[in-house]
Amino acid sequence: MNKCLIKSNNLEKLQTVLHKVAEAIKEAIKEKRPILIRHHADTDGYAGAIALQQAIMPLLYKAHARERDMQHYYTRLPSLTPYYDNQDALRDVTNFLIDKKQFQHKEPLIIICDIGTTKQSITGIKLAKNYDAKIIVIDHHPPDKEIQEVADILLNPHLIKSDYDFCTGMMCAEIANIINQDIEALYFIAAVAGYADKVKSEEYMQYLELCKDKGITEDDISTAAICIDYFGYELGNKESNDMLVDLFNPDSANHKQLIKLFSDSINEKMKKQLESNLFYAKITHLQNTMLSKIYVELDLEKIKKGNEYPRRGKCVGMMQDYMQRTNKVPVITIGYSKDAITFRSSTEIQEFSIDEIIKLLQQKLPGAQVDGGGHRVAGSISFIPQAFDDVKKIVDEYVEKILK
Numbered sequence: 227m228n229k230c231l232i233k234s235n236n237l238e239k240l241q242t243v244l245h246k247v248a249e250a251i252k253e254a255i256k257e258k259r260p261i262l263i264r265h266h267a268d269t270d271g272y273a274g275a276i277a278l279q280q281a282i283m284p285l286l287y288k289a290h291a292r293e294r295d296m297q298h299y300y301t302r303l304p305s306l307t308p309y310y311d312n313q314d315a316l317r318d319v320t321n322f323l324i325d326k327k328q329f330q331h332k333e334p335l336i337i338i339c340d341i342g343t344t345k346q347s348i349t350g351i352k353l354a355k356n357y358d359a360k361i362i363v364i365d366h367h368p369p370d371k372e373i374q375e376v377a378d379i380l381l382n383p384h385l386i387k388s389d390y391d392f393c394t395g396m397m398c399a400e401i402a403n404i405i406n407q408d409i410e411a412l413y414f415i416a417a418v419a420g421y422a423d424k425v426k427s428e429e430y431m432q433y434l435e436l437c438k439d440k441g442i443t444e445d446d447i448s449t450a451a452i453c454i455d456y457f458g459y460e461l462g463n464k465e466s467n468d469m470l471v472d473l474f475n476p477d478s479a480n481h482k483q484l485i486k487l488f489s490d491s492i493n494e495k496m497k498k499q500l501e502s503n504l505f506y507a508k509i510t511h512l513q514n515t516m517l518s519k520i521y522v523e524l525d526l527e528k529i530k531k532g533n534e535y536p537r538r539g540k541c542v543g544m545m546q547d548y549m550q551r552t553n554k555v556p557v558i559t560i561g562y563s564k565d566a567i568t569f570r571s572s573t574e575i576q577e578f579s580i581d582e583i584i585k586l587l588q589q590k591l592p593g594a595q596v597d598g599g600g601h602r603v604a605g606s607i608s609f610i611p612q613a614f615d616d617v618k619k620i621v622d623e624y625v626e627k628i629l630k
């Protein structure tokens with residue numbers, strides 16, 4: 227029996243792990259083990275968490291007679307860092323130890339969504355494990371070796387040699403569907419997540435088709451993805467539930483209204499930012515014999531209004547998209563501030579690798595505390611402000627060498 231929303235060889239290969247996650251969730255509910263979902267505060271992270279939540283809620287209602295008990299057994303919290311931060315871990319462990327003492331609760335099942343596979347997450351995960359929490363990591367970022375040993379279950383497409391066919395929201399939609407076949411619009415959650423994370427795979431196309439069958443256009447999907455990104459940004463580390471559930475359900479009464487209410491003002495903010503980007507970016511055309519390539523540099527300290535939307539990554543991403551679309555040549559865009567650089571590169575630039583940049587910087591500037599990650603062509607690094615000039619020089623040389 228095929229329980230997947232779509233047909234995919236990659237998904238077949240992930241089946242065993244998908245089912246393991248589904249079983250672990252059902253098991254936790256059955257044995258009254260609290261569930262905590264920690265997810266990245268971006269569209270894909272929210273998509274993954276909300277998909278799982280749709281599957282978890284009906285089971286929790288069945289398992290607990292009193293509604294007020296529910297809040298003790300399920301929590302969902304956004305994470306502002308693209309990893310499971312030590313600070314978040316300290317808070318989570320403190321809270322569940324209090325619940326354990328006060329209410330004799332079991333140690334929780336912690337599901338870490340769209341974050342958790344990089345080195346920076348290991349200490350936090352180990353801390354929670356040390357106090358007997360169970361850990362499931364669902365993430366599509368390249369996994370660190372150690373994480374495979376530390377997590378109880380790791381769901382990561384790289385382990386089946388698929389590097390960008392899935393994002394977290396897509397995988398979580400499939401898990402939710404295994405747990406409960408009656409959840410509405412899971413294909414929409416998957417498509418919104420895929421759009422937000424720029425997944426272009428065959429799998430993504432199938433979710434898109436499922437949406438189209440229900441009269442949902444790609445435009446509806448992109449607008450929802452951007453609205454959710456905006457919500458996530460404005461909410462920060464605060465939890466908000468009902469509006470997010472509405473945003474992820476195109477059939478809900480408030481969905482259209484919410485989207486309408488926010489999309490105009492978001493578009494306005496994006497348009498203004500793109501104007502600033504185009505006016506103030508440093509744009510270099512590098513030409514060899516055949517093909518011209520473009521290097522775009524944005525000074526994020528000066529080109530953005532404080533912490534206003536769009537977020538840094540989006541500011542860089544929208545510029546990258548615009549330059550690719552209008553010039554139809556390979557582009558690398560960087561956005562820098564005093565202690566960080568965000569990167570985007572056209573995928574056809576094979577030599578570009580953020581991991582390689584990090585290694586190069588760590589090797590050449592041992593005192594700069596260079597750290598970071600992401601995917602090969604999209605990610606960011608951080609370093610101490612004192613090292614800025616050195617870091618920038620090495621990054622410029624790296625990019626110019628590749629683009630020549």
Ligand SMILES: [Mn+2]
Nearest residue numbers: 270340393423
């Ligand atoms: Mn993601």
